[in-house]
Amino acid sequence: MTQHADVVVVGGGQAGLAAGYHLRRQGLDFIVLDADPAPGGSWQHMWDSLHLFSPAEHSSLPGRLMPTQAGETYPDAGNVVDYLADYEKRYDLPVQHGTRVDVVRRDGDRLLVEADSGTWRARAVISATGTWSRPFLPAVPGRSIFTGRQLHTVNYRSPADFAGQRVIVVGGGNSGAQIAADLALDGNVHVTWVTQRPPHFLPDDIDGRALFDVATARRRALDAGRTDTGGVASLGDIVAVPPVRAARDAGLLTAKPMFSRLTASGVRWDDGSRAGADAIVWCTGFRPALSHLAPLNLRGPRGRIPTDGTRSLSEPRLHLLGYGDWTGPASATLIGVGSTARDAVREVTGLLK
Numbered sequence: 001m002t003q004h005a006d007v008v009v010v011g012g013g014q015a016g017l018a019a020g021y022h023l024r025r026q027g028l029d030f031i032v033l034d035a036d037p038a039p040g041g042s043w044q045h046m047w048d049s050l051h052l053f054s055p056a057e058h059s060s061l062p063g064r065l066m067p068t069q070a071g072e073t074y075p076d077a078g079n080v081v082d083y084l085a086d087y088e089k090r091y092d093l094p095v096q097h098g099t100r101v102d103v104v105r106r107d108g109d110r111l112l113v114e115a116d117s118g119t120w121r122a123r124a125v126i127s128a129t130g131t132w133s134r135p136f137l138p139a140v141p142g143r144s145i146f147t148g149r150q151l152h153t154v155n156y157r158s159p160a161d162f163a164g165q166r167v168i169v170v171g172g173g174n175s176g177a178q179i180a181a182d183l184a185l186d187g188n189v190h191v192t193w194v195t196q197r198p199p200h201f202l203p204d205d206i207d208g209r210a211l212f213d214v215a216t217a218r219r220r221a222l223d224a225g226r227t228d229t230g231g232v233a234s235l236g237d238i239v240a241v242p243p244v245r246a247a248r249d250a251g252l253l254t255a256k257p258m259f260s261r262l263t264a265s266g267v268r269w270d271d272g273s274r275a276g277a278d279a280i281v282w283c284t285g286f287r288p289a290l291s292h293l294a295p296l297n298l299r300g301p302r303g304r305i306p307t308d309g310t311r312s313l314s315e316p317r318l319h320l321l322g323y324g325d326w327t328g329p330a331s332a333t334l335i336g337v338g339s340t341a342r343d344a345v346r347e348v349t350g351l352l353k
C-alpha cells in the first residue's frame, strides 16, 4: 500500500533528527525512515573508546543541550546514542526504525520513496543517510594478496581483538590517529601508523569548537565570493583529544609515510624497506551514501550532486543534509547540522505553500 506524507526524511541519525525537529516546528506532515533498528545513527556502531572531540554543550542539536557525562569533558559515543534516543522521544519525532529506503524516483508532481517495508508518495524528500555505510578503501597494489586481516574504521572495536599482533593503521585524520593511539596505549599490540602526508595536529588547547567556527567562517567567505580561507585544513587535521595527546607525548604516535604496496605478509615502501603485519586497519574515510537517489540521475561531472545549499539543483524537491561542508558549514557535525537543517526546512516549507 502506498502511503502519503508531505515530507519524507531518509535517515534518522543526527541530521535526520535535526530535520525532524524543524519540520515539527513548522507543523508539516512528515516521517523519518531509518535503516537502523535502534536510535543513534552511526554513533551506535563506533569503536569502544571513541570520545567526541568537543564538550557536550558544543555537540548539541537544536532545542536541547546534550547532557554532560560524569567525569568526562569529551562524552563517549554511548552518551551520544542516549542523547539522540532521548531527543527522538522528547520531540515525539515519527521515526520508523528498521526501514531501509531502496530508491527515490519521480512520479509526476510527487517523489516516490520505495523502502523495504512500503512506499511513500512525498512532496519533498530530505536525504540524510550519512557516510558510515560507505567506507572508502584506496586502491593500493597488492591489497588482494595480503594474507592477514584487513578492516576499515567501521569494523574496528577495541585493542583486545589484536592482542599480541602487529597492526598497521593507515590514515592521517582523526580516526587514524585515535585508533593508532587506542592500540598503542594498550601495550599488547605492535602498531605502525602510516599516513599519506605528515600528520598535522591541532594545538592542544584547540578542540572541535574551533573546527566549527573555522568551517562556518569558510562557508561565509565562499558565499560572499571572498578567497577560500582554507577552512579546517588551515588549522590542522587531528584534534589532540586526551588519548591522542597521551600516545603522542609518549612517543607512540610517530607516523611513517605511506607504503607503496602490500605483500603477502605485510607492506613494502618504495625504498625497499618492509614491515610484517597481521592486520591492516584502513582509516581512509567515507563517501556519501546516496545510492538510493540513483534513479533521479542527479550526479554532476565529478560524481557529486550539484546543490545550492542543501537543495539539489536539478530536483528542487530534494534536499541533502549532513554529508559534509558542501551542503552547509560543518553539517556533518552535531553542532553544525542544526542551522543547515533549519535552512533546508525553511526552503521545503516555502516549496509546499
Ligand code: FAD
Pocket (backbone or CB within 6 Å): 010, 011, 012, 013, 014, 015, 016, 033, 034, 035, 036, 040, 041, 042, 043, 046, 051, 052, 053, 054, 059, 099, 100, 101, 102, 128, 129, 130, 131, 132, 133, 175, 208, 289, 292, 321, 322, 323, 332, 333, 334, 335
Ligand atoms: P549517520 O549518523 O550515519 O546517520 C545516518 C542514518 O541513516 C543511519 O541511522 C542509517 O541507518 C540511515 N540510513 C542510511 N542509509 C539509509 C537508507 N537507504 N534508508 C534509510 N536509512 C538509511 N562529529 C561531531 O560533532 N563531534 C565529534 O566528535 C565527531 N567525531 C567523529 C568521529 C568519527 C570516527 C566519525 C566517523 C565521525 C565523527 N563526527 C563527529 C562526525 C559526525 O557527527 C558523524 O559523521 C555523524 O554521525 C553524521 O550524522 P548523519 O546523521 O549525517 O549520519
